Structures are given as C-alpha cells and as structure tokens.
Amino acid sequence: MGLALAQRLQSSLVESQRRALAELRAGIGLSDVLDELLRAVEAECGDDTMASILLLDGDRLRHGGAPSLPRAYTAAIDGTQIGPGVGSCGTAAYLGHPVYVTDIASDPLWKDFKDLAGQHGLRACWSTPIEGSDGGIIATFAIYHTTPRSPTPDELDAIRLISDCVATAIEQSRD
Numbered sequence: 001m002g003l004a005l006a007q008r009l010q011s012s013l014v015e016s017q018r019r020a021l022a023e024l025r026a027g028i029g030l031s032d033v034l035d036e037l038l039r040a041v042e043a044e045c046g047d048d049t050m051a052s053i054l055l056l057d058g059d060r061l062r063h064g065g066a067p068s069l070p071r072a073y074t075a076a077i078d079g080t081q082i083g084p085g086v087g088s089c090g091t092a093a094y095l096g097h098p099v100y101v102t103d104i105a106s107d108p109l110w111k112d113f114k115d116l117a118g119q120h121g122l123r124a125c126w127s128t129p130i131e132g133s134d135g136g137i138i139a140t141f142a143i144y145h146t147t148p149r150s151p152t153p154d155e156l157d158a159i160r161l162i163s164d165c166v167a168t169a170i171e172q173s174r175d
Helices: 005-023 030-045 071-077 086-094 114-121 153-174
Strands: 049-057 060-065 100-101 124-131 137-145
Touching: 005 030, 030 049, 030 060, 030 153, 049 086, 049 153, 060 071, 060 086, 071 114, 086 100, 086 124, 086 137, 124 153, 137 153
Parallel strands: none
Antiparallel strands: 049 060, 049 137, 100 124, 124 137
C-alpha cells in the first residue's frame, strides 16, 4: 500500500511552496503561483479533483487560481458576496470554518448556484477558509469533484496542509 495522501502531498508541497515563494520574490503574479500550487494538489488527489483559491476582497470572493475549473464557472462566481447559504466557499468565508458539501445538487447552500455547478459537472465541493497571520480570513481553498462524495480523514489532513501552504504564498505576495 502506498503512502497516504497527506504524506505524499506534504512531500510535493514542500518543493512547490519553495518554488512558489521564489517565484513571488521574482515578481511572478500570485494567480500564476496559485495555479502552480493547485496543479500539484490536483496531480496528487486524482482525476476528478479540481482545486481553486478564492481571495477575499472585503466581503467578496475574487478569483485567485483554478487551473482545471472551467473558465465560464470561475468567471460567473468571481465577485460573489460571502454569506450564509452562498455555496461552499461563500459560506466558509462568512462562517470562518470549513464547509464540506457532499452533493451540490441537493445541498441548500448551493440553491442559487447548483444549476451553474451542474452545467460544469461539479457535484461535490469542500471549502476551507484560509486565515492570515492576523487570524482574519484572506481566502478560501476548495476541492471540487465530479461525483458526490465526502472527504476522507486523509483528505481532511491534506486540506489542512494545502491551506497552510496557500496562506504563506498569499501573505508573501502582499509583503
């Protein structure tokens, strides 16, 4: 049996984070750096995994990175106001804790977005708020799947690792 996802991802993310921080110092844009980190995550997590980062801009979510999600989808949600019942990411940013939606088609948090998600084959979305060093929410990290499903304990560990890595990259870009 191979290494657990969190262990494999930790090894991959150490190198990806080192490279990302060097790229930020060299002036490469945050969106490009986040896309690179997310590609590393997607490569470890499997074929039906699509990852995204939404940056918090006041009370609105702004596209940060999403290399595999359809552009029409990311454009449609860019600028969405956070709040309770605003999908996984808008709700996670508003409440300040993870929101794991196992079936977008039937979850009430997605009532205003389920048709949009369905058009793009998105069926599950697990979102985690990303905290800055001051404890405030600066972004959300989300993993989408094309089939309804719940995260495993190993996937939850991996999400925590990824969130920490992304927080470091975002904060480095702001320095």
